[in-house]
Every structure is written in C-alpha cells, then in structure tokens.
Amino acid sequence: xxxxxxxxxxxxxxxxxxxxxxxxxxxxxxxxxxxxxxxxxxxxxxxxxxxxxxxxxxxxxxxxxxxxxxxxxxxxxxxxxxxxxxxxxxxxxxxxxxxxxxxxxxxxxxxxxxxxxxxxxx
Amino acid sequence: xxxxxxxxxxxxxxxxxxxxxxxxxxxxxxxxxxxxxxxxxxxxxxxxxxxxxxxxxxxxxxxxxxxxxxxxxxxxxxxxxxxxxxxxxxxxxxxxxxxxxxxxxxxxx
Numbered sequence: 001x002x003x004x005x006x007x008x009x010x011x012x013x014x015x016x017x018x019x020x021x022x023x024x025x026x027x028x029x030x031x032x033x034x035x036x037x038x039x040x041x042x043x044x045x046x047x048x049x050x051x052x053x054x055x056x057x058x059x060x061x062x063x064x065x066x067x068x069x070x071x072x073x074x075x076x077x078x079x080x081x082x083x084x085x086x087x088x089x090x091x092x093x094x095x096x097x098x099x100x101x102x103x104x105x106x107x108x109x110x111x112x113x114x115x116x117x118x119x120x121x122x
Numbered sequence: 123x124x125x126x127x128x129x130x131x132x133x134x135x136x137x138x139x140x141x142x143x144x145x146x147x148x149x150x151x152x153x154x155x156x157x158x159x160x161x162x163x164x165x166x167x168x169x170x171x172x173x174x175x176x177x178x179x180x181x182x183x184x185x186x187x188x189x190x191x192x193x194x195x196x197x198x199x200x201x202x203x204x205x206x207x208x209x210x211x212x213x214x215x216x217x218x219x220x221x222x223x224x225x226x227x228x229x230x231x
Contacts, residue, residue, distance in 0.1 A: 035220065045158075045166065045209055047220040059218045062123075095165055100177070105215040108156025110177055112165035 002027035004034075004096050004113035011119045017084040020116045022096030024077040030054040031102040034079040035109065036070060038092040048094075050105075051079060059105075086120045093117050124148050126210055126223035134231040137200050143226045145193040145210035156211045157186055157195045159204075160225075166209060170195065197228075205230050 007021040022034065035050035049060035053072035060068055069082045079096060094116045097109035125148040135141045145155065153173035158166035168177040170186035173193055183198045197204055210223040 037220075037222075044224045045211075045222040047222065050218075050220075061219060097165075099213075100168070100171060103215075105213055105218040105220070106154070107213060108158070108168050108171045108177075108211055109166070110168045110171075115165055 002029070002098065002111050004098065004111055006094075006096060006113040006116045009117040009119070011121065012086050014087055014120055014122055016086050017082055018086060018118050019080055019082040020094050020096075020118065022079045022081075022113050024079075024098075028102070029077040030074045032098050033102075033105060034072065035097045035099075036068075036081045037095045037097055037109075039095070039115075040089070040092040043092075048081065048083075052104075053077075053079065083118075086118075088120050088122075090120050091118065124151060124212055124214070124221055126212055126221055128208075128210060128223040128226045130226060131224070132227045132229060134229050135200055136231045137202060139200055141197045141200055141204075141228055143195040143197075143208050143228070145188075145195070145223050147191045147193070147212060150190045151212050151214075153189045154213050155186075155188070155193050156213065157184075158209045158211065159206045160209065161206045169208075200228075202230070204228065 030053040033050040036048040051058040051070045053074045058070040072079045096113040098111040099107040100110045127146045129144045155173045157170040160166040174186045212221045
C-alpha cells in the first residue's frame with residue numbers, strides 16, 4: 001500500500017519561498033498524478049496543481065499560476081511543491097494526494113500525505 | 123470554470139438518524155464527483171468516487187447519488203464518528219483540474 005510522507009512544518013517570512021516535499025513508498029508512483037491541496041485554518045480545500053512523475057509535466061490551478069512550481073524526481077519517488085512570494089494568507093496545511101487510479105484526472109484522492117503546516121509571519 | 127456549491131453549510135442531526143448533504147455544480151459534470159469526510163487535524167478521507175461508488179472500506183451507511191449538476195451524499199443511521207466536515211470534489215480531465223466545494227459541517231444535535 002502506497003504511503004505519502006511529507007516534510008516537516010515551516011515558518012517563513014512574507015515575500016520568501018517555501019518548498020514542501022512528498023515521498024512515496026510501498027507502491028506505484030510514477031504513473032499517477034501527484035497533487036497538492038492546501039487548507040487554510042478553518043477553511044476549505046484548494047487544489048494547487050499536480051504532476052505525473054513519469055512525464056514531469058505539471059498542471060497548475062489558475063489562481064496559483066506563476067507562484068507555484070511542482071517538480072518530481074522519479075528515481076526517489078519524491079514530488080516537491082515550491083510556493084513563492086509568500087503572504088500571510090498562504091498560512092495553511094499543505095497536503096499531497098494521489099488518486100485512486102492512474103487514469104488522468106479521472107478520480108478522487110484515496111491516499112493523502114499527513115500534511116505540512118506552513119506559517120507565514122513577519 | 124465549474125463552481126461547486128454545498129448545502130447546508132451546517133447540518134445538525136441526532137445520532138441514529140439520517141443526514142442528507144447536497145452538492146450542486148454550476149454546469150453539468152456528468153458523474154465526475156467525489157465526496158470526502160474530514161475530521162479535525164486529519165487529512166480528508168475519500169468516501170465516494172464517480173458520484174455513487176463507495177471507496178475501499180467505506181461502510182454501507184454512506185451512499186452517493188446524482189449526476190449532471192445535482193449530487194447527494196446520504197449517511198444513514200449516524201454514528202458518533204460520522205460527525206465531521208464533508209466536501210465534494212469535481213475532477214476534470216480537460217481542462218485537467220480539480221475543484222472542491224466549500225464543505226458541510228455535520229454536527230450532533
């Protein structure tokens with residue numbers, strides 16, 4: 001069974017960047033869309049983007065275009081998400097998540113990382 | 123861009139009763155809809171995929187229905203562990219993207 005393990009909590013200054021990693025173990029990784037979803041405190045879920053590690057072609061949500069970069073390293077089963085020009089309202093828990101099947105953007109997410117809290121504060 | 127609306131925002135139901143949660147899409151999304159349960163401090167848990175297919179190990183008291191623009195998640199015989207926030211999600215292969223609804227908080231009456 002695949003598990004997704006994320007890097008630890010981060011505290012960042014406004015204007016800086018943060019990079020969060022998501023490492024898969026125990027199953028197929030490279031042909032699934034690995035996604036990033038964030039959740040501000042007490043708020044809903046926002047999809048930020050996703051990538052298929054085998055093809056390394058990311059797709060981004062329009063609201064994050066230009067600020068988010070998602071990369072994959074197939075050899076280490078790791079996906080990273082970098083968010084730049086951080087603002088206080090980027091404070092959130094960031095999750096990586098994998099869908100049920102390798103069918104392209106055609107399923108919900110049945111495997112989630114544990115979440116990474118990113119706090120943006122001066 | 124497709125917008126998902128969930129109603130009600132908060133639903134108060136007594137244990138043992140049934141709960142009906144609604145998700146509406148701004149345009150037809152066929153059956154490309156999933157439902158999630160989220161408890162405080164936890165990642166979301168997939169309940170339903172394809173509008174009506176229960177995910178692995180999800181109890182039969184959870185059922186999903188609908189297609190097009192109107193979707194329903196029904197939880198029968200509510201257990202204490204079912205009180206949580208529920209989100210719907212649309213997945214689209216073109217353009218490739220995912221969209222979440224704002225959520226419904228299910229609380230114990």
